[in-house]
Amino acid sequence: MGRESSPRPNYEILAFITTDKEKVLGGNALSLWAKDEKTAEALTVDVAKALKADVVQMRSGDYLILRV
């Protein structure tokens, strides 16, 4: 718990960055494909900085950019 104002926080997924083309699906959040790990990381940092959002790196290596 950090910036939540209630016990039921309203998380919003802003972007999903992956190196696996098959995981790029439609939906509300922006899904981006990066050709390798390094590009994915750079892309994540850039998008997260621009949106002032938090980043979660998943076990699969994909990145999730989200905000409360």
Next chain:
Amino acid sequence: MNDTLISSEHIVLILTAIIVGTTARILNLKEDYRQYPSYPNGYLIHLITGFIAAALGAVAIPALMTKNFVAVTFLTIAIQQFRDVRKTERDSLKDLENTEYAFRGDAYIDGIAKTFEARNYSTLIVSFITALTIQIVNSKLIWINILCGVITGFIVFFILKRFSKGKTIGDIADVKEGKIEVKGSELFVDGIYVSNQLGTENSRKLFEEGGLAVVIIPREEHFRITLDNFGQRQAALFEATRSIGVKRYHFTRKDFENGRIVISLVPIIKDVNKLIETVKTTPLLESTKKSQSVMQTNLTGRE
């Protein structure tokens, strides 16, 4: 002409009661590490409302003495005014929510606003009791009247202060420094999982180099009910971020197994002792407090 003017005994009575009442409010308006209300405007507002509360308490006795029973109804106006004090305090704190480092939280705001209301009541009671004492003593020597009034007023003030004094987290729990570990995207403090929002290299470095964490360990099993409360944790987190600042990231997490609470952040001033002290002195919120002894006592009598 003199009939319409107030007698000198009454002037002494009213003035003494107002002064004692206002002094009680000043003594209750303490500046500590929380620095709330703020100086100078916050102080002025509460001193003036305290003065008015004292004045209302002071004139009640002379009003009754002059058989002006209807005048006592203005005490209802006093109650209305104090409720407004609570309301304005709550509104202004809620307005500030989005500009603070962390949220104070509704529970904490409610507690602060209630305290301000209660302190006005205690001012009113102190000045009322002072006036009552002067009236009852009714000595020919004015100084004896005043002295008795002042002494009784302050005794009542200290009793009320004692009665309304709240407890702090340090009274029911131990607070100690926690060891920060970053494993991949995840943050652990003393082995307790806290967050997985450290997805970038920057954030991991930031936390490893500048992060601070404390663990709150409840002394008794039943204190967990109070400490686990969302509002209570939010209050502790707020006080922590307010006293040492926050560069980025602040988390709290509870551990289900042992009831430990983690508070962790990347502060501006990296001083763990300050953090521990602040968390220890965070007040226990009235709305979250549970009295174990009352829960066990048979108060109403069972068949």
